[in-house]
Amino acid sequence: MDQRLHSVISELKTHYKPADGYDLRVSYYTYKNVSHTIRLRDGIIYVRISDKLTDAPDETIRAIGVILFDKLFGFKTCKDVRNSYRTYINQFVVPNLPAVKTRVARGYSAQGKYYNLDEIFDKMNRTYFSGTVSKPVLGWSLKLSKRCLGFYDQSRDLLVISKIFDKKRVPDYVREFIMYHEMLHIIIPVKKVNGRRVVHPPHFLKEEKSFRDYELAQKWLKKKLWRLRF
Ligand SMILES: [Zn+2]
Numbered sequence: 001m002d003q004r005l006h007s008v009i010s011e012l013k014t015h016y017k018p019a020d021g022y023d024l025r026v027s028y029y030t031y032k033n034v035s036h037t038i039r040l041r042d043g044i045i046y047v048r049i050s051d052k053l054t055d056a057p058d059e060t061i062r063a064i065g066v067i068l069f070d071k072l073f074g075f076k077t078c079k080d081v082r083n084s085y086r087t088y089i090n091q092f093v094v095p096n097l098p099a100v101k102t103r104v105a106r107g108y109s110a111q112g113k114y115y116n117l118d119e120i121f122d123k124m125n126r127t128y129f130s131g132t133v134s135k136p137v138l139g140w141s142l143k144l145s146k147r148c149l150g151f152y153d154q155s156r157d158l159l160v161i162s163k164i165f166d167k168k169r170v171p172d173y174v175r176e177f178i179m180y181h182e183m184l185h186i187i188i189p190v191k192k193v194n195g196r197r198v199v200h201p202p203h204f205l206k207e208e209k210s211f212r213d214y215e216l217a218q219k220w221l222k223k224k225l226w227r228l229r230f
Contacts, residue, residue: 002028008058009047012065018073019045028054032154034093034134035187038068039203045072052093060088067130077130086131094134108139108158112166120179121159128210133183140166146225150178152185159186164225177217181208 009026013019022045029037029048036053039046049064063085070077110117117138125133137156140163141148150161159182165175184207191198200208211217 001026002054004058005049005061008061009065012062012069013045016069016073019069031187031189032157033136033186034089034097036064036068036132037187038072040072041203052097056088056092060085063088064132067132071130082131089134107142108137108160110138110140112140112163114168115166115175117159117161117179120175121183124176124180124183127212128180129183129187133186136186149221150182152182154185154189159183171216171220173213173217174220177211177213180211184208 005028006024006026010024013024022040022043024045024047026047026049028051030051031048034050034052036047036049038048047065047068049061053060053064063081066081067077067085069075117140118135121135121138125131125135136152136159139158139160141150141160144164145162146164148162149165150159152159159179161175161178161182164170165178184204185199188201188204188207191201208214
């Protein structure tokens with residue numbers, strides 16, 4: 001446990017009334033990406049902060065804490081806090097990330113025939129993650145596939161969405177849902193349970209349902225996907 005990290009976050013916790021009565025576990029975590037997560041389970045709030053932030057000043061750690069607690073309790077984070085976080089990341093973290101992105105993603109493009117994945121990613125990031133998910137390499141799939149709707153490859157930090165969705169006929173909420181689902185894979189890594197890989201653990205499925213048009217998207221995928229012509 002990191003003492004400084006723990007004291008900054010637990011001090012912050014006292015400002016959140018709904019957090020009363022919950023225990024707190026705070027740790028740095030090695031995400032491939034600059035991500036941070038918060039989770040409430042069995043009366044314990046788990047906060048995990050990207051280990052790329054170990055040198056960050058208290059102010060930045062506090063900003064992350066505010067963003068995460070706000071998210072957990074459904075408060076809107078004020079702009080100043082988000083900006084202060086972004087400014088630090090862009091200035092001190094992003095330049096130090098390994099520059100593997102352009103090399104491994106050859107062939108993939110975020111710009112489709114009709115839709116741009118950068119824009120969809122940014123919108124989902126703002127709406128559901130308070131802008132805390134750092135951008136992976138984004139690309140429409142190279143082949144048309146109905147079986148693989150999308151994937152996130154952690155080793156390349158590559159998020160791909162099947163280009164069957166790059167069509168005017170496909171409603172925005174479907175593209176956004178697929179993006180949202182793949183973004184959850186960035187912050188909820190694959191779990192090993194008894195040697196078995198669990199790709200969609202229960203709390204993944206729970207988070208997935210907080211997508212605003214979850215039911216609509218499910219319905220569309222069930223009914224319309226197979227009718228899409230290539
Ligand atoms: Zn998945």
